[in-house]
Amino acid sequence: MTSCPKFAIVTIGSGSYLGSTVHDVTLANALRRRGYEVVVYWMLEETPELVADGVAQRMLCHGPRYQFARPSEFMDRVIGRIAFRLPRKLRRAVAQGVPGFVENLMRNLVRSLYCYERTDVALAKRLARFVEADGVTHVKMSFGSIGALALEAQKHARKKFDYLVTFQGDEEFASLAEACGVADVYRRRVDEAVRKARWPALVLSRSYATRLVEDLGLDGSRLEILYCGIDLPSETAAPDFSILTATFPRLRRDLPILAFVGRQESEKGIDLLLYATKMLVARGVRFQLVVCGATAKGLAYRTAIKDIVTHLGLYVHHSGAVSVATRDALFAHCRCVACPSINGEPFGLVVAEAMSFGAPAVVPDYGGVAEVVEGDDEAGGLIFRCWDSGDLARQLERLLTDDALHAELAGNARRLAARFSTSRMVDGFLDHLGLPHRAPAQGGLLETAPEKIDI
Structure with missing residues (x-):
């Protein structure tokens, strides 16, 4: 067991996956309050205001990377960086105003993972470099459907790291894989990512675990239920009407x-x-x-x-x-x-x-x-x-x-x-990885979550 684990959480910040982003960042903030080091790696879009002080953030890839059928380093590193200097509200207005814009990005992301002989190798190498530079030991992938990226990154990492996948809305990836004609490849690579991970994959409910077994043919023994966590309201008076x-x-x-x-x-x-x-x-x-x-x-x-x-x-x-x-x-x-x-x-x-x-x-x-x-x-x-x-x-x-x-x-x-308290979720997460709970920090580290993104 790693004596001083450091977590990276790879999450897709696109509005289509707001629920998963909130879940991931809530976990990141809670781990930080327990005294663990955490970094968030954003894919496609970022929502930095969700993240508590003390949690590092890095952009793994920008949305324009998947503007075309094959991932483009130029669109990512050059056009993406220029676009991300614009206000996020403007970026999202453009994405929502152009019919099919988000679906196109997600379809091309799926293509990059499953349509070619190897998963988006350039991005996997970048993930490996990030992990090495940040001293990360435990990588949590926001979706089982992007687990192949972590598996590929392990091949290029000079320093060993372990990864864990979460299933929380992967049916959209499965639908896109079907539309791209690579459903069989998708199921095979997702299963491989689950089987080769150090720990069983996390799933948000019993019902969803059953669905993954039936629809994707995953091994149920490699799935573990861990419900989402929410920050419970205080016992003060209700907000004014x-x-x-x-x-x-x-x-x-x-x-x-x-x-x-x-x-x-x-x-x-x-x-x-x-x-x-x-x-x-x-x-x-x-x-x-x-x-x-x-x-x-x-x-x-x-x-x-x-x-x-x-x-x-x-x-x-x-x-x-x-x-x-x-x-x-x-x-x-x-x-x-x-x-x-x-x-x-x-x-x-x-x-x-x-x-x-x-x-x-x-x-x-x-x-x-x-x-x-x-x-x-x-x-x-x-x-x-x-x-x-x-x-x-x-x-x-x-x-x-x-x-x-x-x-x-x-x-x-x-x-x-x-x-479904955040405390129960993070306790379950640490138990799953065999790590100590640690008491929430008193002073110094943030003790309450920051205000969340607009709903």
Whole structure:
């Protein structure tokens, strides 16, 4: 065992993977608070404001590297560096404003890993140099789908390091590999990266582990469940309602609030929620719907949401990304949150965060998110049949109209959310690697996480 381990976390900072980025950086910050040295290696994009003081950051590669079918050192080192001198808000506006821009980058990233005889060798060599220069001993890859990069980097490293992969949304990589015609190569190399890693791969839920075994043919004995961690809110008074009205001026205190918070992308099923909302309005259920969150793959789906709202004759308090303060106020004041995802979520980070404020959730029976709302003998929310807007409406109506049921679930929600504390996550991570827990530092090192990126 390494006496003084140092961690590197390789994470894709693109908005498409915001949940995974938050998970990775939350772990990095928590490890730093435990006294471990940590560096974050960004791929494609960076979100440096997520990272606590004391955690180093380096850019492994810029998004333009994958502008074309083959990775380009010129686009990465020259064009990428120039582009990254522009404000990130402007870079993201360009990426979202050009149809298919993000999908093209991700498709070419997958090509670089799986379409050619060897994984992106130039980038693997760069990763090996970073690891050597930073004295890293343990490399955590954000996705199993980029584990091949660590495996290739080991071949070029002059100093030995070990790596660990995490599966947290790899189905998108699998879909892109299928579209590129390299699904078999993808499955083989992902399996190889998992088998040759020193430790079993981490997976965010039991449901997702089952899916990986069934869809990718991975060995279940090489998968270990470790749920995400969230920073639990303090026991102080709830955020003032005025924080909400600053973003949603027409929001009322006297009507229950149903909230959706998350990326506004097609796989999140917001249209399903709108159909359920129309059913509830037709039944005379009185409430307010708030939909907010960032976009990453362009504005087409957000525009579609507005069109559906118009055709259904609904009024929705609709926004793009909101601040963490606004998100927290929404969780604290809403009657419940909805997760209408059609994609089989690996976990349910937003659901866990909402429950930590006492907000019950309505989630699908597909994916790992149901594991967030259910305990051994109690629940912090309700489950609907995935893809069934009628059943979604029925479960939402129960929470919106049954005060006794709502009180019971809200009372359970905080306790169930506490299972997913950052402290538990980092303890489990260190146990998995056979490393000591160490007590959080008192003074000197950051003891609280920095404000997170807009949601």
